Amino acid sequence: MMKNRKLLYSVLISCFIIVAGFSIYFYYQTQKLTNQVSEATTVDEELPSYHFTLIGEEMDHDYWRLVGEGAKKTEQNYDVWVEYVGPRRSNPEEQLKLFDIAIKSKVDGIIVQALNDDFLPMIDKAMEKGIPVITIDTDAPDSMRSTYIGTDNYVAGQLAGRALVEDTGGEATVGIVTGSFSNSHHQLRVEGFKDIVEKEAGIEIVAIEESNITRVIAEEKAYQMLTEYPDITALYGTSSLDGIGMTAAADSLGMDDVYMMTFDTLPENIKLLEQEKLDVLIEQKPFEMGHRSIELMLEIMKGNQVEDVYHTDAKVVKKEDLDEPGIEEGNRYD
Template sequence: MKSILNLLPLFVFLGLAGCGRQSEGGSATSEAKSYTIAVIPKGTTHEFWKSIHAGAVKAEQELNGKGIKTEIIWKGPLKEDDRDQQIQVVENFMSRRVSGLVLAPLDSQALVAPVENAIKAKVPVVIIDSDLKSDQYVSFVATDNYKGGQLAGERLGQLLGGKGNVILLRYAVGSASTEARESGFLDTLKTKFPSVKLISSDQYAGPTRETGYQASQNLLNRFGDQVNGIFCPCEPPTIAMAKALRDIGKAGGKVKMVGFDSGSQSVADLKNGDVQGLVVQNPILMGYLGVLTMVKNLQGGKVENRIDTGVVLATPENMEQPEIKELLYPPIAKYLKE
């Protein structure tokens, strides 16, 4: 993990600079060209997106430091269920003819037309975090979300000793990243832990901690006396469900819980024993490689169709290991001014 974090950016950048020079026949013309990259997240409030932003800024700083003039514009909807606003942001940047878009689509279908329209207008698009039902974009830079769901299923199944009643609190319809995690989780329980019983898997947390808390309360009101384990596939429901468990006296491992993402509250819950596992992504690397991949493409370099940014399981037992700790406490403040 440490080698990936420290060396991959260097390798990618060297490849980017080399491809840029080669595409211009060895001249310095490409380095003199300036790029304006719009980075569009699903939302702008959760800590995960702040880490994505930090990674984009890191790439911007390094590119400018190497003489490749690059400006990052960060703009997205406030809430992660505002499809119309995200579509409007994409369309506005297309009209402005920015050099390229780095987009985390909050709906895998609703953003297809805006993205393909941008591409037709010669504004290339790199997709990050969550996939899009299109084959027109430059590259997909993201976690292997299905694998992340598998890690969660394995952890919860082991915590339960292979038996018990489980709740899956889903996130949102159309969110490709969380849907893949949910599928990985369910498939793992089915194949590896057939004695685990799924007592609820059709409820959705929604885009905020508040909606997630309400959904969590509703589930616990119904299944609180039966449930032995819970999985939540992203930051807002993870934080919300842990709070709901505390409120009814079922936290601290009485009900085993596995969540996703390294929000500061989730990390605190992992440390204090209310959460027994967090599947953790590398959003700084995701934002960083999203921007570098776009610039490499703009310079005429060849880019991979799919770039996997990694996923690991953090537990109370391994959370102090350096490679895990770096993901649980991302250096957001180093790149973003509050």
């Protein structure tokens, strides 16, 4: 009888321990779930007032990384969430898909690089749905876009042309490696350059090729030019990667005396300028473009009038200018 009672007590105690254990477990699980719901509610309550999407050309490119950093920095000072998206490599079709997604997501505003005329109907579609659009780096003036911010690419091309005329004394045989034949900002950089140098009787442009904004193709095209036209004394590149390819081609051919100029004060280009393999860089302001684009969009959200175009500065940078503050820091500003 005593053994049966002890066994019964043991079973009851074991059951009590098991029930207590389950109770404690479910209590903590309930508390955890409650905390998660509470945190989610808090996040919802603290969501920024505005959601903007910035669609860049190429996420892996240093230039567009700076544009994105400039835009994202505004989150520190304004009630805004900046969603920065884009293809890994330059791909207008993918940009257009991201543009369509942003419209369907009903974001508050879209900042986009309008690489070609295919972007015009998408810009107008967003505007008609009440979503303001700012073009950045590359404009679409024939669209309904709210405003444009970026380099005056024609003027930038003129700056390059004047630098060439000055540095060569108006005597040069020139090859051009352009990032793209179809992208309007590269077209304008070539047009501005030509309009300056073609006024000089001693300067002749003998070839122009497309790099597709890649250093490998830029090197191939520059090598082809320098081989076919060994009398070339100057090369002009319209994208930041063209200079890297051009200098590599000249090195492989042992042509150390070819005058070289390209766009953007990115780290690799700065190094080539220091090594005197590049003679001139055309500096742009990508960080400022990104930052100001969000500030302009916020002005539009407030119902304030904005100008049709905002041009960021471009200037000629030579080796002796590298000591100036800000150049090697990617044109950041505080």
